[in-house]
Amino acid sequence: MYTQKSFVLKPAEADKKWFVVDAQDQIVGRLATQIADILRGKLNPKFTYNTDSGDYVVVINADKVKFTGxxxxxxxxxxxxxxxxxxxxxxxxxxxxxxxxxIVMEAVKGMLPKNTLGRKQLTKLKVFAGATHDHAAQNPVEYKLK
Known part of the structure; x- marks a missing residue:
């Protein structure tokens, strides 16, 4: 009888990319959930819950976010x-x-796991108040929020 093995992603095999997210006129909670999914790697088809397989996120215009109510x-x-x-x-x-x-950092932090893996994933989040950032050398790709 044939049994199929489960796939487990090793940390060295994770292909990490850089994304830029523009937070201008975005609602904080909805922005934070999408960023947390990118940091955890849930958008990757090879997502493994106990491995740091997520991507890096650079958030710009954090001073132009919105709250409801x-x-x-x-x-x-x-x-x-x-x-x-x-x-x-x-x-x-x-x-x-x-x-x-x-504001953005605390919102995303609350949506990541409360353990050593979550703290490691939070280090991949870079937040800037203005429209410029220090990570142009990594060639980040603009990420369109849903």
């Missing part, structure tokens, strides 16, 4: 300074003024 005022970003009583909070509007790239 009243999230600009209601959504909060929290962090801790590691000092006693050091919890800090910013609204989404304040975060857009100070660190707009962190």
């Amino acid at each position: 009243d999230k600009w005022n209601a959504k909060e970003y929290n962090w801790h300074t590691n000092f006693t009583g050091g919890i800090k909070t910013r609204s989404a509007k304040e975060q857009l003024e100070k660190h707009p790239e962190l």
